[in-house]
Amino acid sequence: MTMEVILIERSTYEELHPRHTPAPYQGTSNVSQMKAMAGRGTDKRLGEWLDNQDACQILNVSPRTLQTLRQNGTLAYSQIEHKTYYKPEDVERIIPIVEVRKKDTRSYGYNQRKGGSGI
Numbered sequence: 001m002t003m004e005v006i007l008i009e010r011s012t013y014e015e016l017h018p019r020h021t022p023a024p025y026q027g028t029s030n031v032s033q034m035k036a037m038a039g040r041g042t043d044k045r046l047g048e049w050l051d052n053q054d055a056c057q058i059l060n061v062s063p064r065t066l067q068t069l070r071q072n073g074t075l076a077y078s079q080i081e082h083k084t085y086y087k088p089e090d091v092e093r094i095i096p097i098v099e100v101r102k103k104d105t106r107s108y109g110y111n112q113r114k115g116g117s118g119i
Contacts, residue, residue: 006079049078049085058091059098069094 050058055075056066069075074097076090 048088050088050091051086052084055086055091059095061098069098 052063052066056063059066059069061069066075070077070084075086075094078085
């Protein structure tokens with residue numbers, strides 16, 4: 001059995017926690033509450049989150065590489081109903097990191113094909 005961990009900001013937790021649930025959201029699921037909170041427009045960035053396809057295009061990486069970036073902690077993300085979202089500023093922040101890794105990988109592969117040590 002695996003355990004899934006979901007991290008949210010304190011302010012979001014406090015808004016979702018039953019004793020802090022505003023009247024319009026009482027009796028609804030946390031997912032419904034989160035969607036409703038995102039739709040309120042209090043934080044304009046909430047509507048600008050990127051999905052997997054957008055992040056892959058911006059970073060010019062495959063979905064598998066994007067998964068690796070999530071797993072190793074390079075790229076922060078949020079999941080709602082099994083769909084993954086990224087803040088645009090987080091994706092933009094790692095563009096230089098991804099480019100350096102691509103360059104290193106290309107250099108390593110080229111040296112290996114030519115019989116070099118790859119170092």
